[in-house]
Amino acid sequence: MNKKFPPGFIKNFILIFILIALIVLPFWFAKDHKFIGTDDIASKAITEINTNYKPWFQSLWSPPGKEIESLLFALQAAIGAGFIGYYIGLMTGRSKK
Amino acid sequence: MQFKNSSHLILIFILIIILPQSLFAMHIMEGFLPVYWSITWFIVIIPFLLIGLMQIRKKVNENSKVKILLGVAGAFMFVLSALKLPSVTGSCSHPTGAGLGAILFGPFVMTVLGSIVLIFQALLLAHGGITTLGANTFSMAVIGPFVAILIYKIFDFFKAPRWLSVFLCAFLGDLATYTMTASQLALAFPSANGGISTSLIKFLSIFSFTQIPLAISEGILTVLIFNFILKHNKEELKILNLLKD
Numbered sequence: 001m002n003k004k005f006p007p008g009f010i011k012n013f014i015l016i017f018i019l020i021a022l023i024v025l026p027f028w029f030a031k032d033h034k035f036i037g038t039d040d041i042a043s044k045a046i047t048e049i050n051t052n053y054k055p056w057f058q059s060l061w062s063p064p065g066k067e068i069e070s071l072l073f074a075l076q077a078a079i080g081a082g083f084i085g086y087y088i089g090l091m092t093g094r095s096k097k
Numbered sequence: 098m099q100f101k102n103s104s105h106l107i108l109i110f111i112l113i114i115i116l117p118q119s120l121f122a123m124h125i126m127e128g129f130l131p132v133y134w135s136i137t138w139f140i141v142i143i144p145f146l147l148i149g150l151m152q153i154r155k156k157v158n159e160n161s162k163v164k165i166l167l168g169v170a171g172a173f174m175f176v177l178s179a180l181k182l183p184s185v186t187g188s189c190s191h192p193t194g195a196g197l198g199a200i201l202f203g204p205f206v207m208t209v210l211g212s213i214v215l216i217f218q219a220l221l222l223a224h225g226g227i228t229t230l231g232a233n234t235f236s237m238a239v240i241g242p243f244v245a246i247l248i249y250k251i252f253d254f255f256k257a258p259r260w261l262s263v264f265l266c267a268f269l270g271d272l273a274t275y276t277m278t279a280s281q282l283a284l285a286f287p288s289a290n291g292g293i294s295t296s297l298i299k300f301l302s303i304f305s306f307t308q309i310p311l312a313i314s315e316g317i318l319t320v321l322i323f324n325f326i327l328k329h330n331k332e333e334l335k336i337l338n339l340l341k342d
Binding site: 008012015016018019022023025026027029030032033034035036037038039040041042043045046049050053055056057058059060061062063069072073074076077079080081082083084087088090091092094095 | 124125126127128129131132165168169171172173174175176177178179180181182183184185186187188189190217218219220221222223224225226227228282286288289296299300307310313314317318320321322324325328329330
C-alpha cells in the first residue's frame with residue numbers, strides 16, 4: 001500500500017529524461033555549428049539550383065529584429081502550453097473529486 | 098504463434114521501407130515557391146479543409162464534451178511548432194504535433210487546426226508564408242496526419258502495445274511532413290542537369306537526419322500526453338470510438 005510514487009511516474013520520468021537528452025546532446029555532437037534554421041538553409045539551396053530565382057513575394061509583416069521574433073515564438077508556445085496546463089489541471093481536479 | 102510472428106515480420110518490413118528516408122525540415126519560406134505551384138497547392142488543400150470543417154462541426158454538435166480534447170489537439174500543435182529544437186546535424190527545426198490530433202479526431206480535422214497554426218506563423222512570425230500556405234498546409238496538415246493515422250491503424254490492427262502505436266504514429270507523421278516538403282521543393286525546382294530526382298536528393302540529403310531526433314522527441318511527447326488523456330478522458334475517448342466499453 002505504501003507506494004512511494006504514483007503509478008506511471010517512473011515511466012514518465014524516464015521518457016522525460018530521454019526527451020531532455022535528445023535536446024541537449026546535439027550541443028556536444030555539433031559543437032561548431034550555429035544551429036541555423038533548416039528553412040534558411042533550404043532557401044539557399046533553392047538559389048543554388050536556380051540562380052535566377054527571386055522570391056516573388058515578401059512577408060506582409062516581419063518581426064522587427066531577432067528579439068521580437070523570439071518574443072512572438074515564446075508567445076505562441078505560451079498560448080499552447082497555457083491551454084494544455086489548464087486542461088491537465090482541470091482533469092486532475094476532476095478525477096480527485 | 099504463427100500469426101504473431103508473421104505480423105512482426107510485416108511491421109519490420111514497413112519500418113525498413115519508411116525509415117531510411119532522409120529529411121528536409123520546416124516550412125517553405127514566403128515567396129520561395131513559383132506562382133504556379135503556390136496556386137496548385139492551395140487548390141489541393143481546399144477539399145481537405147472543407148471536409149475537416151464539416152467533421153469538426155459534426156463531432157462538436159454530436160457531443161460537446163469532445164471540445165476540450167479538440168482544444169488540446171490544437172494547443173499541442175501550437176506548442177510543438179513553436180519549439181525550434183537543435184538537432185545532431187547542427188541545425189534547427191521544429192516538430193509538428195499533428196499525430197496526437199490525427200489519432201483523436203482523424204486527419205481532416207488536423208488540416209483545419211494545422212492551417213490555423215500556419216496562418217498564425219506566416220502573419221505574425223514571418224515563418225512559412227501566405228503564398229506558400231497551401232504547400233505547407235499540405236505537408237504538415239494533410240500528409241503528416243494521414244501518414245500518422247495510417248501508421249496508428251496498422252499497428253493497432255496488429256495489436257501492438259498502444260504506446261508503440263502512438264509513438265510511431267507521431268514519429269513517422271513528423272518525418273512524412275518533411276519528406277513531403279522536400280518533394281514539393283524538388284517539383285518546383287528541378288535541377289538543370291538531372292531534373293526533379295537530383296533536386297529531391299539534394300533537398301533530402303542536405304537536411305538528412307536533422308528531423309529524426311526531433312521526430313523521436315515528438316513521439317515521446319505524444320506518448321506522454323496521450324497516456325494522460327487515456328487516464329483522465331475515458332468517456333471522451335469512447336465518444337470518439339478510441340476505447341471500447
